[in-house]
Amino acid sequence: MPVSGQTQRIYISPSGNDSNPGTKEAPVATLHHAQQMWRKLDGTVQVVLRGGTYYLDSTLLLTPEDNADMNTFLFIMGYPGEEVVLSGAKPLKTSWEPWQRGVYRTAVPASVPSMDRLFINGEQQILARYPNYDSSARFYHGTAEDALSPARVKTWKQPVGAIVHALHRAEWGGYHYRITGVDEKGAPVLEGGWQNNRQMGLHPQYRFVENVIEELDAPREWYFDSAAHQLYYMPPTGGELPENVSYAVLKELIVIKGSHQRPVKQVILNNIIFTGTARTFMLTKEPLLRSDWTIYRGGALLIEGAEYCYIGNCKFDEVGGNAIFLNNYNRYVNVDSCHIYKAGASGIAVVGSPDAVRSPAFEYNQFVPYTKMDRTPGPQSENYPHYCDIKDNLIQYTGEVEKQSAGVQISMSSNITISHNTIHNVPRAGINVSEGTWGGHIIEYNDVYNTVLETGDHGAFNSWGRDRFWHPDRRVMDSATTADISLVTLDARDITVIHHNRFRCDHGWDIDLDDGSSNYRIYNNVCLNGGLKLREGFFRTVENNIIINNSFHPHVWFSNSGDVFRYNIVTSAYKPIGIQTWGKEVDYNFFPDKSSLKAAQANGTDVHSTYGDPQFMDFAAGDYRVKPGSKVLSTGFTNFPMDQFGVRIPRLKALAAPVPLPAELYAQQTAGKASLTWKGATVKNIEGLGERSATGLPDESGAYFVKVPAGSEAYKAGFRTGDVVIAVEGEKIRDTADFMSKFQEHAWKQSMQMTVFRNQRAMELKVAK
Template identity: 65%
Template sequence: MLKWIIACSLLLPLALQAQETLVYLSPTGNDANPGTMAKPKATLEGARETWRRSPGKATTVILRDGTYYLDAPFVLTTADNPQHQPFTIKAQPGEKPVISGARKLTANWQDAGNGIWKTAIPAGITEMDRLYVNGKLQISARYPNYDSSARFYHGTAADALSPARIKTWKHPETAIVHALHRAEWGGYHYKVTGVDAQGNAILEGGWQNNRQMGLHPDHRFVENVREELDAPHEWFFDASEHTLYFQPGNGKKPAANIAYAATTELIVLKGSMEQPLKNVTVRGITFTGNKRTFMLTKEPLLRSDWTIYRGGAVLVEGAENAAITNCLFDEVGGNAVFVNNYNRNVRIDSNHIYRPGASGIAFVGSPGAVRSPAFEYNLAVPFSEMDFTPGPKSEEFPKNCSASDNLIQFSGEIEKQSAGVQISISNAIHVAHNTIHNVPRAGINVSEGTFGGHLIERNDVYNTVLETGDHGAFNSWGRDRFWHANRRIMDSATMANINLTKLDILGTTILRENRFRCDHGWDIDLDDGSSYYDIYDNVCLNGGLKLREGFFRRVHHNLMINNTFHPHVWFANSNDVFTANVVTTDYKPIQVNVWGKKVDNNFFPDKASLEAAQQRGTDKNSYVLDLQFRDFKKGDYRLKPSSMPGKITYRDFPIDNFGTRIASYKKLAAPVPLPAILLSAASSKGDLLEWKGAKVKNIEGLGERSATGLPDEKGAYFVTVPENSDAWKAGLRTNDVLLKLDGQPVNSVKTFLSVYQPIAWRTNLKAVVFRNQREQEITLANK
């Protein structure tokens, strides 16, 4: 009996293998090969015929080391797996295969003078989007030149489209224009199609933003202009001459190994609601080399500020029980992963997404699933024509999908209306344990309430809203069926029938145990009617929390370091609750005459802040709390036993469970910019704080009064402002004393920061400084 058991156990792995089709690929393989490890095939298309001959078996396609250049997107459909067996495309363990959308060429470089080299390009190639030299992405010839330290677009200039500059271009019709939105709500992109009689560019494009207001007058740049090829790593392709020009960084003859982006999507998982593609996993693959998509971003996402391109390096549509896991998305041209329309139980986890041109991960449903949809902020379906049936119209949207343990860095490299994780027309999306940093707009964005029920937890989101403004590390809009740009119409409708507010809501969205930081807006920004949220146990490091309009939001047990609660424009019957939160400055209400269901039992930094709230009619039972954190500078915001209040209930905040749990990703992530000092606990004397690279303190004593020429000891004294620091760029200088900001007096460093924090998102701030023995009005370029 024992021998029989041993014999069966030895045969079991062979029996399992018989139920699975294995296909090996190698860039040096051949599609005529059988697809074994010894004789691998070369392409995914070649492998397709092998697994299609074995229907009903689990299939694993194993990619060996090397780069697989695609001539077209690889599309996997239900026909490839009709019986829904497990289907996996993965890397050979220990190896790092690359799928690229680039097309290889061999350059024959000739010296073109002035440090520029040129090579002939085959006549059949009529356009080139991105250039890789020896595998490294280069810079399209641009003005102004690429500046890694510049805040916007790596360098912008007001005269980028001036007639005087355009006059220097022999072929302006090659130019591409990138610019911020006039109000810094994302960006625009255009092609120049010609020049008018006044020498101004004729532009085609600008559809990339759903709140049309025109280009920013200053923050713009142009690329793809031959005459602007004047800096290392810049290139220009002259299609009329079939010639590529390139200026290498070292002045030496460039490598002959070049490639250009030729494909937009790389892998497409394509099913439908009627015939979903099931049980597919993509694991351990690097994706790179695909085309940019900024001129394809045209479709408005309901009434959010977004337009969208429904594509990505990996596009998932009509899938069930699919996973994109442990992959690297390396400088892909648009969205890294786009989960489109009907999808169920799709996991995007444990991926490293580095410098995607647009969003990292997007879950976006079909507007056809929405009843009475409208497609721009100022548009609304009249109530007399509205469909009042609750819930979605169809199932064409992502549901029960997830994004977890991803590291998303520097997303929105090209498209500024983007996010680390974007959610629109979706339900029950789980976003957990992601580290998201250095993004131009939100780290996590929810475009509208349709259809809610999301769980967003334990993410670490920081260095956000770096190139835009009026936004948040976490941002959401409402603008659902009930919402109207005319507040009086919306007020009367919701007062008459508050159930209008939940017509598009399938569940409450939960934000819990996240750490957020935004220096140009709010850490948590619920804007324009965002409703049905439960927000608790979050640590806000800098920007505080904002609630504008909206209904049935419960905000409790959150910590707001160096900032506070920003209620904006509330409804009389909002039913909002704000309790047991720690704020470290006074509330900053705007147009709030009624205070929801309950605003009480909160913790304030001082008596003055508490009394100010009580005078507005809130916080009758709130407290002043002495915040003695265990290790503030290291982000340990648990209270010391000595400061634990005896008569009230206080709950400590999480400190070590934010972001990705993958050790290698933690090492790659940028350090979290923790606050250096708790402003509400700052001493009135002796504190020398850092602000945007400058050292600032209170005016103390006759010596400092004499040195600055001040008549008293009021103001924030900028002791040193290093040249080229952010404070210098803002307009401050060594020995300036800031006396007023935004019309409000600044009596000390503490008051300066308490005035500054709520308006930190604004680009330009009016200020009064004492400089050279007299008061001067200046504008702080807050960038």
């Protein structure tokens, strides 16, 4: 037996043999056999995988038996310079024959009970669906209102087993169902819909159906008939019939599982690609306290009961569900320098156990009465993630299947650091904090953009604060927090700090602290599009932020909120809703114009604030530092760096999509000269009697659509050349800057009502986001 503390190496290769000794010259073939070997060794063990694809027959389970000693390490790593792939798929031998309509089929062994995902040469194919896959479609790569109509269902010989995906009716995530039958009216009978914790039913329009053989009508589509053991496939036009075929089997590839009493320690995973796992959307059932989420506690990599473990330089490539899930008790687990690409659900989920929560409630309308509530601050057990770091990761195109997902999701955890990550192209939040339990998070230097792309009413950073103090009846909550303000921090025990980030949200707010989110400090952030919202919470200090082409959105504050908003740059007027009192301090801010400042001062705020041209260093390049001598500096605002957002790893930076920076500052457009491009249309102010006459307007108010190209987003939304928008959501529009301000104000909604002057008369246009 080797001496304790000595590093041992075990080599693995796809061309190896498990009867070999595991040396570099004679490697073993499988991780599971290597595990039997390393468990017999003392000291630090380095497991080196040579390049190639490893199809795992079962999940690799790492327990304290693999390493529970702080004096030793277990390294599992890819050989430097070689591509090591762990796959949850299983290879399939095929013998293709022509079937019909350009579709081929092959017999499949009876031992294959089902197929969830099919891969050709490692590339995921498309399960037969209606409507067909459209990479340019906003929702689910294509949706259709008639996807579940009786007329459509009637064309299917076997509707049972078909799968339905749909947005939540309010666009708060999504739903998934199996069709189990057809009723007497010809409508499908659905099983599922438990994937959202705010039940309102599936969206009437944004839905699609898959796993129907009659819908197999496009290249790369497939269907598996489990009863007849036949796989059907339509190859690409001119493409050869595939030979390298595999199908997803495993949901988890590696599980690290210990406990609070006996954790797994110092396991290092490095330079490994995780792929080929099955989708898990029908297992997403467990509600997360009173957030809008339900979850499945699993992922391609699942970590529970671990301490001082490190996941670095790994790629999670189109995994079927969550990429990484830190579950329940974890301490000092780091996820560093990883690339998460097209995960079916969330990129990284950090979630504790409800048994650590005092007086938990699990749905928006549920509540533990104050008289029966445990008033002890903080958690009641150690069964939650604490002091874990997520840094320098590139997380992109997640939520491919599950729309109630996030780049990084935090729930029932404390002191989680999310630093220097680039997160983009996600259907909902880039970073989501589900509730205040137990705060202390540090969210810093992240670049989060192209977010809330398929949903609405959310943020690039989003949080809820439906903690012990929160009640769905505002009057009850007002009375309780007035009588005992200490209720607010029973769960949000420690301050969460958000600083030096750049956020952009497409259909909501860049920073959205919703429904009671409390105990935050927010400073030195850039908001590129959606503005910053504080709703119904306490003890939020917002300082020294830059809000481009939008503003501050205070919603329904408490009289004793203690909120502070100062030293910030806003570029349009505040957007208050239901504000009676304005917190502890709202002052020393910088506005774009005198009218915006006067509107704020009319509410009793911003006595020492000022307005004007902020004089940004280089607006077009995204450098929003202000020049020496700018009036902004007189408010107390201080410049902060603009080149430190996002991932710092060069190879990952090179893979990130470009950040969509605003082309111009709408508030600086001068009357009579303003012109901009919006959704592909050219929009300008009304200038003079000629344009008034041409449009038939009684005055020079409105946003004039002088050119709306066919096929542009504006055209698809219903606009036509010559239109003039004269009102948005009932509010009169003066000019293009006013139009953009009102549009940004209401951009979180599913759609907004616009009054358009066309052909000498006003008409109403419902504009989807």
